[in-house]
Amino acid sequence: MKNIVKIIIATVGIALMFAACQKEGDLPLYKAGKGSVELTSSATTVAAVMVDADKPVLTLNWSWPNYATDSVNQKFIVQIAPAGTNFEKPVTRTLKGVQSTSFTAKELNTIVFGFGTVSGPSPLDVRLISSYANNNEQYQSNTVNVVVTPYIVPVTLALNPTGPLTLTFENAASNAVTFNWNATAFGNLPLNYAIQIDKAGGDFKTPVVKAFGTALTGGITGTDLNRAAISAGIAPNTTGDLAIRVIAGQGDKFANPVYSNVATLKVTTYLDVVKFWVVGAYNGWDNSDKALTLLNTPSTGANAEGYVNFDAAGDFKLVTNHSWDDAHTFGDDGTNTGKLSNVGGGKNIPVPAAGYYLIKANPLTMTYTLTPTIWGIIGDATKGLWNDQTNMTYNPTSMTFNLAAHMTAGAFKFRGTSDWGVNYGSTAGNATLDAGGSNIPVTVESDYAITLDLSHPTAYTYSANRWGLIGSATPDAWNSDQNMTWDAANKVFTITLDLIVGEYKFRANDAWDINLGGDLTALTQNGGNLAVTAAGNYTITLDPWTLKATIKKN
Structure with missing residues (x-):
């Protein structure tokens, strides 16, 4: 029995052996790679044009490296770099199983601009790296040189509206024209855009420029367009x-500029700056630049204004030049109802009494107003709160109003008329004033030297300063101020304190923005330190308006 089982097992084993050795056909034979790849180019120079932006303008072909694998497992990397850079930072394109690739004009543009080319011929080196898909057995091709001259996308400017435009004071603050243009590209730096405006037929050597950064649209107000036209x-x-065009360039200085088409816009301008000289009895009828003026602003349109101090009743006229001719001389129309006339130069405009007057005049409507003012401060930071005004004193030499006042934490405004028709605050929160502006905050209770300057038409300013001493001679050296108080009897700021040998200065508001030193009889901003040569108890005074000080040892 055992012999029979052994015979069966042996028979099965032999059968299996023959089955395993049975021939199923020849296996595929892969040839070894030939160890090189050759690259050719369809052109050695390419001068691209925008109409070919999406068309192939350069084709690269290469030979098979004959790797021992299917073509789909063969990888090819095209490298492009500026000529002579040894492919340090190439642009690459990776492909598999192909023997060619093409570049459109737009693609070549992007490549050469990425290398920093702005315009003109750009020599490029091109080569191919072949390998298995896993990067093994890399072959490097020969280098092909191609010179590419990129095209630049032209900038096209469009205006909305296209004109003609009649510019007016009434629409001065509104947008007059919107500019629209398309993007361009060149080089490898961000591009900025600006509008240039010149007179038609001009050469744009000294254009009015309005920058818009990287935006592709922008507007211009009536005021700015009018001023550009003038x-x-x-x-x-x-x-x-x-003549209007777009300039596109690199950086804030518009390096390597490209210009758009030139659009023409017909405009009718208006007299943008209204300036009257006030000539009359107050200045001896001196019709010169020494006379005080009225001015307008873009926000006031043709309404010009300014302040004049009349020391007595009298009269005046308004002039726009110094010729006294009728066209430039304006007076009352004879009705004394606020109407201007330049027929025969008009009649003298009467000033009923001495005072500080706000004068407004409009050459378009031919009207004027004359408003007497009494200036002071009012607010919950002042002693009169919002009920009673604390009047200021006019200084004809400095042409400013001055006041020393104790103020508490709160706010105040400057008021010129009791009906609040003429008042100023500071919307900007700085030293500038605007009609009806925001309340001016006071955060530190102290005595303040307050100055109101209305002598510069439409550019009114103020200051409100508390004063102190600081320096090595003072109790806290240069660390903190010793506060001064107002002496109403002598009309000076004063302080009595012990000083040691050393130096000191006058400082406003515990800060160095305003500091006085130098000569006690003529203090100056940022002047030299003042000396204390002997220790003792001293009384020091300061007049911040005349810039004079005294120091007396007690």
């Missing part, structure tokens, strides 16, 4: 053509 040579109240 600057370009179109006289006020006349019609002329403007």
Whole structure:
């Protein structure tokens, strides 16, 4: 029995052995790679044009490296770099199983601009790296040189509206024209855009420029367009053509600029700056630049204004130049109802009494107003709160109003008329004033030297300063101020304190923005330190308006 089982097992084993050795056909034979790859180019120079942006303009072909694998497992990396850089930072394109690739004009543009080319021929080195898909057995091709001259996308400017435009004071603050343009590209730096405005036929050597950063649209107000037109040579109240174009360039200085088409815009300008000289009895009828003026601002349109101190009743006229001719001389129309006339130069405008007057005049509506003012401060920071005004004193030499006042934490405003028709605050929160502006905050209770300056038409300013001493001679050296108080009897700020040998200065508001030193009889901003040569108890005074000080040892 055992012999029979052994025979069966042996028979099965032999059968299996023959089955395993049975031939199923020849296996595929892969040839070894030939160890190189050759690259060719369809062109050695490419001068791209925008109409070919999406068309192939350069084709690269290469030979098979004959790797021992299917073509789909063969990888090819095209490298492109500026000529002579040894492919240090190449642009690459990776492909598999192909023997060619093409580049459109737009793609070549992007490549050469990425290398920093702005315009003109750009020599490039091109080569191919072949390998298995896993990067093994890399072959490097020969290098092909191709010179590419990129195209630049032209900038096209469009205006909305296209004109003609009649510019007016009434629409001065509104947008007059919107500019729209397309993007361009060149080089490898961000591009900025700006509008340039010149008179038609001009050469744009000294254009008015309005920058818009990287935006592709922007607007211009009536005021700015009017001023640009006048600057370009179109006289006020006349019609002329403007030449407008876009400049695109690299950085804030618009390096390597590209310009758009030139659009023409016909505009009618207006007299943007209204300036009257006030000539009358107050200045001896001196019709010169020494006379006080009225001015307008873009926000006030043709309404010009300014302040004049009349030391007695009298009269005056308004002039726009110093010729006294009728066209430039304005007076009352004879009705004393606030109407201007330049017929025969008009009648003298009467000033009923001495005082500080706000004068407004409009050459378009031919009207004027004359408003007497009494200036002071009012607010919950003042002693009169919001009920009673604390009046200021006019200084004809400095042409400012001055006041020393104790103020508490709160706010105040400057008021010129009791009906609040003329008042100023500081919306900007700095030293500038605007009509009806925001309340001016007071955060530190102290005695303040307050100055109101209305002598510069439409550019009114103020200051409110508390004063102190600081220096090595004072109790806290240069660390903190010793506060001064107002001496109403002698009209000076004063302090009595012990000083040691050393130095000191006067300082406003515990800060160095305003500090006085130098000569006690003529203090100056940032002047030299003042000396104390002997220790003792001293009384020191300061007049911050005349910039004079005294020091007396007690």
